[in-house]
Amino acid sequence: MPGTGLTDLPKHNPCAQCGQPIAFPEWTEQTPGRTAYLWHCYACDYRFEAVAFFDERDTDGAALAA
Numbered sequence: 281m282p283g284t285g286l287t288d289l290p291k292h293n294p295c296a297q298c299g300q301p302i303a304f305p306e307w308t309e310q311t312p313g314r315t316a317y318l319w320h321c322y323a324c325d326y327r328f329e330a331v332a333f334f335d336e337r338d339t340d341g342a343a344l345a346a
Contacts, residue, residue: 293319297326 289308292301298321305317306327316331 290317293317293330295319295321295324295326296328297321298324300324 289304291304293305294301296319300321300323302319302321306320307318309316313335314331314333316329318327318329320327
């Protein structure tokens with residue numbers, strides 16, 4: 281299962297609307313095999329969710345699909 285600390289969060293994800301980098305997700309939700317991230321772009325006020333799926337057998341948390 282992936283880590284949950286601040287150092288484990290994705291950083292500088294581009295906004296899906298305007299492309300500006302977002303420093304870190306506003307909210308995360310973790311369940312076995314999946315982590316959801318809520319992103320909020322303060323440049324254009326767009327919000328979107330991204331989901332990462334993990335192989336539960338994978339101990340280092342490498343994403344299979346995002």
